Amino acid sequence: MTTPAAPPPPGPPGSPRRPAAGIRLDKVGKRFRGGVDAVRDLDLAIEPGEFIVLVGPSGCGKSTVLRMIAGLEEVSSGRIFLGDADVTNELPQRRDVAMVFQSYALYPRMTVKKNMAFGLRMRGVGRAERDQRVAAVARTLGLDHLLERRPAALSGGQRQRVAMGRAIVREPRVFLMDEPLSNLDAKLRVTVRAQLTLLHQRLGVTTVYVTHDQVEAMTLGQRVAVLRDGLLQQFASPRALFRAPVNLFVAAFIGSPAMNFVAATLAGGRVSFAGHSVALPADSPLAAADRPVILGVRPTAFGPAGTGGWPEFAVTPAVIEELGDERYVLFDLDAPRVDTDATRAALDARSSDDALLLPDQARARFTARLPADLAIAIGDQLTVSVDPRRLYFFDPDSGAALS
Amino acid sequence: MLRRLRAWGPGLLLISPSLIALAVFVYGFLGWNIRVSLSSWRGLLPAHDFVGLANYTALASDPRFMQYDVPNIAIFTVVFVAGSLVVGFVLALLLDRAEFGQHALRSLYLFPMAISFIATAIIWRWLMDNGGGESTTGLNKLLVDAGLGSLRSDWFKSSSRWAIAAIALPAGWSLSGYVMSLFLAGMRGVPEELREAARVDGASEPRVFWHVVRPMLLPVLMSAVVILAHISLKTFDLFYAMDQKNIKIDTPALYMWFTTFDGGFYARGAAIAALLLLGVATVIVPYIWYSVRAERVK
Amino acid sequence: MTAAPARGHGRIRSPWAPYTTTARYLALFALACLFILPVYALLVTALKLPAEVSVVRMWQWPHELSLDNFRIVWPKLRDGFGNSVAMALPASALSSLLGAANGFVLSKWRFPGADFAFALILFGMFIPYQAVLIPMFQTMSASGLRGGLSGLIMVHVIYGLPITTLIFRSYFAGISDELIEAARVDGAGMLRTFAFVALPIAPPAFAVAMIWQFTSAWNDFLFGVLLTNKDRWPITVALNNIAGSQAVPFNEAMASALLACLPTLAVYVVLGRFFLRGLMAGALKG
Numbered sequence: 007m008t009t010p011a012a013p014p015p016p017g018p019p020g021s022p023r024r025p026a027a028g029i030r031l032d033k034v035g036k037r038f039r040g041g042v043d044a045v046r047d048l049d050l051a052i053e054p055g056e057f058i059v060l061v062g063p064s065g066c067g068k069s070t071v072l073r074m075i076a077g078l079e080e081v082s083s084g085r086i087f088l089g090d091a092d093v094t095n096e097l098p099q100r101r102d103v104a105m106v107f108q109s110y111a112l113y114p115r116m117t118v119k120k121n122m123a124f125g126l127r128m129r130g131v132g133r134a135e136r137d138q139r140v141a142a143v144a145r146t147l148g149l150d151h152l153l154e155r156r157p158a159a160l161s162g163g164q165r166q167r168v169a170m171g172r173a174i175v176r177e178p179r180v181f182l183m184d185e186p187l188s189n190l191d192a193k194l195r196v197t198v199r200a201q202l203t204l205l206h207q208r209l210g211v212t213t214v215y216v217t218h219d220q221v222e223a224m225t226l227g228q229r230v231a232v233l234r235d236g237l238l239q240q241f242a243s244p245r246a247l248f249r250a251p252v253n254l255f256v257a258a259f260i261g262s263p264a265m266n267f268v269a270a271t272l273a274g275g276r277v278s279f280a281g282h283s284v285a286l287p288a289d290s291p292l293a294a295a296d297r298p299v300i301l302g303v304r305p306t307a308f309g310p311a312g313t314g315g316w317p318e319f320a321v322t323p324a325v326i327e328e329l330g331d332e333r334y335v336l337f338d339l340d341a342p343r344v345d346t347d348a349t350r351a352a353l354d355a356r357s358s359d360d361a362l363l364l365p366d367q368a369r370a371r372f373t374a375r376l377p378a379d380l381a382i383a384i385g386d387q388l389t390v391s392v393d394p395r396r397l398y399f400f401d402p403d404s405g406a407a408l409s
Numbered sequence: 410m411l412r413r414l415r416a417w418g419p420g421l422l423l424i425s426p427s428l429i430a431l432a433v434f435v436y437g438f439l440g441w442n443i444r445v446s447l448s449s450w451r452g453l454l455p456a457h458d459f460v461g462l463a464n465y466t467a468l469a470s471d472p473r474f475m476q477y478d479v480p481n482i483a484i485f486t487v488v489f490v491a492g493s494l495v496v497g498f499v500l501a502l503l504l505d506r507a508e509f510g511q512h513a514l515r516s517l518y519l520f521p522m523a524i525s526f527i528a529t530a531i532i533w534r535w536l537m538d539n540g541g542g543e544s545t546t547g548l549n550k551l552l553v554d555a556g557l558g559s560l561r562s563d564w565f566k567s568s569s570r571w572a573i574a575a576i577a578l579p580a581g582w583s584l585s586g587y588v589m590s591l592f593l594a595g596m597r598g599v600p601e602e603l604r605e606a607a608r609v610d611g612a613s614e615p616r617v618f619w620h621v622v623r624p625m626l627l628p629v630l631m632s633a634v635v636i637l638a639h640i641s642l643k644t645f646d647l648f649y650a651m652d653q654k655n656i657k658i659d660t661p662a663l664y665m666w667f668t669t670f671d672g673g674f675y676a677r678g679a680a681i682a683a684l685l686l687l688g689v690a691t692v693i694v695p696y697i698w699y700s701v702r703a704e705r706v707k
Numbered sequence: 708m709t710a711a712p713a714r715g716h717g718r719i720r721s722p723w724a725p726y727t728t729t730a731r732y733l734a735l736f737a738l739a740c741l742f743i744l745p746v747y748a749l750l751v752t753a754l755k756l757p758a759e760v761s762v763v764r765m766w767q768w769p770h771e772l773s774l775d776n777f778r779i780v781w782p783k784l785r786d787g788f789g790n791s792v793a794m795a796l797p798a799s800a801l802s803s804l805l806g807a808a809n810g811f812v813l814s815k816w817r818f819p820g821a822d823f824a825f826a827l828i829l830f831g832m833f834i835p836y837q838a839v840l841i842p843m844f845q846t847m848s849a850s851g852l853r854g855g856l857s858g859l860i861m862v863h864v865i866y867g868l869p870i871t872t873l874i875f876r877s878y879f880a881g882i883s884d885e886l887i888e889a890a891r892v893d894g895a896g897m898l899r900t901f902a903f904v905a906l907p908i909a910p911p912a913f914a915v916a917m918i919w920q921f922t923s924a925w926n927d928f929l930f931g932v933l934l935t936n937k938d939r940w941p942i943t944v945a946l947n948n949i950a951g952s953q954a955v956p957f958n959e960a961m962a963s964a965l966l967a968c969l970p971t972l973a974v975y976v977v978l979g980r981f982f983l984r985g986l987m988a989g990a991l992k993g
Contacts, residue, residue, distance in 0.1 A: 125609075
């Protein structure tokens with residue numbers, strides 16, 4: 007029988023009883039039987055109370071990392087710290103983390119109330135206090151009329167809330183969430199996402215959230231860790247990921263709509279691609295560079311002709327998507343489509359909501375966001391301008407961002 | 410109408426030989442047996458008269474049936490079912506988390522199911538031999554040699570009311586492996602994520618089992634009880650080969666056999682058989698109905 | 708707890724782990740010994756020289772291993788053995804084939820009342836055979852099928868139908884419906900679908916059904932003793948006859964029991980995993 011952690015000082019329900027704990031992963035690696043390295047050399051420092059998201063394509067190791075933090079997977083190398091304590095070899099029972107599973111993992115033979123009270127019961131909390139805490143959390147999540155039901159009698163959304171409630175009521179030092187929204191329909195997902203953010207603001211518990219959906223990652227995370235093939239690509243705020251991606255994969259994976267790529271050459275302070283040539287800003291660190299690159303441009307970096315001093319070039323729209331206030335113009339460039347491991351992996355990993363990407367093309371196809379009141383017609387020549395300060399350059403071999 | 414017939418016609422046709430065979434050999438014979446039980450057939454020539462429930466009322470005052478058969482089968486069923494459940498459950502519990510040798514050990518506990526009850530009876534008859542003094546043998550000899558001579562027993566040859574419980578030993582030996590397999594399958598049916606959730610919630614392994622796994626084993630328990638109970642009522646070979654002439658461990662199945670084919674009391678035998686059917690049906694029919702319905706709901 | 712970096716693959720071990728593991732395996736070993744005890748007695752006795760067999764030394768290992776006992780009992784068992792083979796093999800093959808057809812229809816070829824038909828078939832698996840013994844005796848005697856093996860085979864086939872149907876029904880239920888529909892679109896009727904689509908993928912289920920039925924027919928006593936004459940006794944009846952009386956020496960009894968069990972044990976050892984599946988099929992995990 008495990009002994010529960012020392013009883014915490016009493017506090018009003020809804021506020022954390024203990025100060026939130028930071029998490030530190032120190033060169034953590036996980037090797038499965040058969041020699042597969044699911045996680046390699048991961049260094050991650052999470053501040054107390056932070057909401058961070060682990061994101062990446064399936065198989066990138068994000069769930070494994072989460073499970074190692076929970077103690078459900080043994081660590082092959084490295085250490086894990088919760089707060090100040092080294093918990094690398096600690097049983098999950100003793101780590102004081104709460105986890106929301108992708109399938110919710112609600113105990114089928116227990117009522118909602120018993121499900122939520124289970125963790126408290128295991129830690130020796132008395133019945134009166136259990137009931138009170140469960141009732142409070144149930145009220146917050148709108149579950150109070152469901153307390154006597156069994157999971158089988160609940161809808162998917164209700165089950166998800168029970169799973170969350172079970173974690174919240176324990177007032178742990180860390181929340182772990184493994185794709186908790188992926189089984190919900192799109193509308194519900196958006197609603198619950200907002201609720202999660204509100205909940206985090208109220209409770210202030212350190213949260214590690216795993217998802218494969220980069221949109222979810224960007225909207226929920228205070229900082230986002232992008233993983234690929236077991237390696238950490240970048241760990242930064244959504245803004246930093248968006249504005250300063252550290253390599254091709256991150257640039258291709260993060261941000262909606264997705265970044266456009268084309269092979270290009272830097273020479274004499276200009277970047278040339280597909281028969282076009284654009285001047286770099288004079289103060290650009292790459293002004294003196296002379297090398298092949300991959301050029302990346304976000305659709306939002308385009309503008310109509312004549313936008314404040316931006317370089318321009320002529321294109322022929324192939325597809326126009328009207329979205330009311332804005333429109334997306336797709337045009338082809340006379341250059342092969344950029345198709346590296348990184349871009350392909352990123353493309354596979356993106357959700358199908360990004361319908362603006364048409365990956366089966368031989369030629370590079372760009373998407374530009376332009377004002378809706380512009381007169382554009384398919385087939386007609388169109389002049390677009392591009393913000394020279396928002397051009398990204400990547401090494402064609404390593405994919406690393408150049409600066 | 411014709412199209413629907415053409416749709417399921419071939420199917421019905423293909424299974425009709427089986428359906429007909431079973432209709433005759435199961436339901437037809439069952440009915441026939443009941444018919445015989447309502448007659449006064451004694452001796453070589455069947456009688457086709459109708460005597461109502463006379464055979465059944467006769468059984469109710471039949472000393473062999475009421476003093477030996479009914480209590481014996483009740484005792485045997487309880488001891489056998491309970492014993493097999495306990496042993497099978499313990500085996501499953503031990504094997505569920507065993508890291509190596511699981512497959513080999515499982516096969517070991519299960520193998521008695523592969524041998525016939527006759528062979529089982531022959532072996533265990535010797536093991537439970539109640540010879541004394543110089544001719545102590547079998548389990549008694551082991552007990553005496555191990556210094557546990559006080560546990561020595563007459564087993565099924567004892568004059569105690571519970572003599573028949575000794576036969577639950579070979580029966581349990583044969584079927585505990587089956588119960589173990591059922592429970593193991595049930596335990597495997599619990600998703601690992603549920604156990605993980607319980608661990609994260611702070612439950613130690615024993616508590617994980619008690620709160621999460623155990624409640625989900627109820628259907629398995631029910632299956633096991635039903636199947637074991639019906640086997641218990643049906644068992645004939647084991648008793649026949651162990652000690653058929655010993656009236657102290659007589660059972661309805663044995664009585665039915667001897668009174669019919671030795672004594673020629675066909676009608677009485679049919680009545681006993683019909684009662685056995687009733688006993689089995691009371692547990693099996695709800696069980697089948699519940700299983701088929703639960704399957705449909707899925 | 709001071710941490711050295713862990714290097715494992717599985718779950719984190721609790722500090723109690725070494726103790727629980729030891730206790731677990733001790734218990735398993737003890738139970739294994741208990742289970743093997745009868746087999747040990749059987750082997751040890753059967754392999755002793757007839758002269759060495761004694762009540763007092765029954766648990767002791769033979770001074771000299773000998774096959775004499777087998778030589779003594781085999782002539783008495785040989786006919787029974789042959790009869791059982793001649794009966795169990797056709798019975799299991801036939802009831803498996805019919806079971807395959809039934810299972811296929813009941814799982815893939817929907818018709819109203821299919822579930823009810825299945826329940827009716829299933830009940831046949833559970834009935835106490837005492838309740839059909841007298842009518843069977845009358846029928847078999849009257850039709851002349853009593854005494855020889857063909858009556859016994861027929862009975863085993865028919866009463867084996869419920870379990871083989873169950874096995875195949877579960878098996879085919881796990882096969883995608885689209886396979887059948889594709890065949891239908893290709894113009895195959897039910898019989899052809901069964902023969903060319905279902906049967907070719909059915910060998911694993913056949914293994915399960917045949918092994919289960921073979922074991923069941925081989926080990927049967929009740930039908931054997933009722934429906935055959937002395938020259939056609941299956942091995943269980945022969946065994947009971949030889950070793951059933953108290954007067955027979957232990958060594959012969961044990962040797963004959965061993966011989967009688969060999970085929971089913973051999974099947975179990977070699978093809979045990981199919982045996983287990985048959986076992987589980989009968990549990991109706993509804």
